[in-house]
Amino acid sequence: MLPRHALAARVRTGAWWTAYVKVSEGCDHACSFCIIPKIRGRHESRPMDDLVAEAASLAAEGTVEICLIAQDLTAYGRDLAGDASLARLLRALAVRVPEVRWLRLLYAYPASVTDELLEVVADEPAVCKYLDMPLQHISDRLLRAMRRERSGAAIRRLIARIRRAVPAIALRTSFIVGFPGETEADVRELCAFLEEAEFDHVGVFRYSQEENTPAAALPDQLPEPVKAERWKRVMAAQARVARRRAAAHRGQTAEVLVEGRDARGCLTGRTRGQAPEIDGRTYLKGRAEAGDIVQARIVGAETYDLVGEIIASG
Ligand code: SF4
Structure with a gap:
């Protein structure tokens, strides 16, 4: 042992x-x-x-x-x-x-x-x-x-x-x-x-x-x-x-863990389906702080990333 x-x-x-x-x-x-x-x-x-x-x-x-x-x-x-x-x-x-x-x-x-x-x-x-x-x-x-x-x-x-x-x-x-x-x-x-x-x-x-x-x-x-x-x-x-x-995620509601702002100043986070560092991210519209878990409606998708609007704090 x-x-x-x-x-x-x-x-x-x-x-x-x-x-x-x-x-x-x-x-x-x-x-x-x-x-x-x-x-x-x-x-x-x-x-x-x-x-x-x-x-x-x-x-x-x-x-x-x-x-x-x-x-x-x-x-x-x-x-x-x-x-x-x-x-x-x-x-x-x-x-x-x-x-x-x-x-x-x-x-x-x-x-x-x-x-x-x-x-x-x-x-x-x-x-x-x-x-x-x-x-x-x-x-x-x-x-x-x-x-x-x-x-x-x-x-x-x-x-x-x-x-x-x-x-x-x-x-x-x-x-x-x-x-x-x-x-x-x-x-x-x-x-x-x-x-x-x-x-x-x-x-x-x-x-x-x-x-x-x-x-x-x-x-x-x-x-x-x-x-x-x-x-x-x-x-x-x-x-x-x-x-x-x-x-396929468009229109769904997802929990998003907020991770702060990227180099362009966009608020970003990850859903439960996105692991840190290796998967895509979720760009967020709305107000939240790094470390918050919020509810977001997914309104857009790129190849690897999602776009969401915050609808409630987690
Ligand atoms: S690839 Fe993974 S499972 Fe295979 S020997 Fe290496 S560590 Fe073990």
Whole structure:
């Protein structure tokens, strides 16, 4: 067992209303492109009471949003005694630290998204209906080469299961393009999958050959210009989807966490469906202060961002 707070990795971004809390360290998976298990070692969860205490101290500083992070978030609790799990941690945080209004999940591993977890996301008001779940690719051949634990068919079934359990969920994922041996057909399959799955937010990364990883030794490494062209194509495919997804929010009412003014002086914030730093933002008309949670009517949408009018304080 690690000493109390040995794993504490709270990252304060200067925005006191939001914080990242790392619930565990390390990873037991063996993705062929990733060096993290070698650097960080085996997965080790922080005790639940430590995490509740950290959340309470953040709440005392005014934090209203906590993003739970880890290299493998959904493995949380497996190595702890008793019945600890991410779902139980969320329930404990919601009950014991009610001042934190939004709890957000970043970096779920697809194979360990349980029904118990989806139930908490669906029915616990403090838990944002939002899930970040890196998928890396959809081609079976590449998923095998990446040593991921899911096939394309299993990923499709999982997304359907998540949306059945939490119909209004905002899904974020990330993909790698230009993995060794990736073909034009694989890229077409990925672009078609983006159209089919309609994710709200997608990160696309160009494969980078990490020393001492199995993927670095694979044949058929692709030249950088090929990776760059594929990255552009996949990003363009997702931009079309993102425009549709964003437009669908018009007319809805949403809670928005206000984050202050941008360089042009526009008031900005984020809905529960927009994570800090990685997703789009919501531009607001009306008066509010950074750290406020307000109700806004969404009146406009750009590719990745929304526009809202404040209709009530939160
Ligand atoms: S990509 Fe994520 S799940 Fe895979 S080995 Fe690295 S940290 Fe673990």
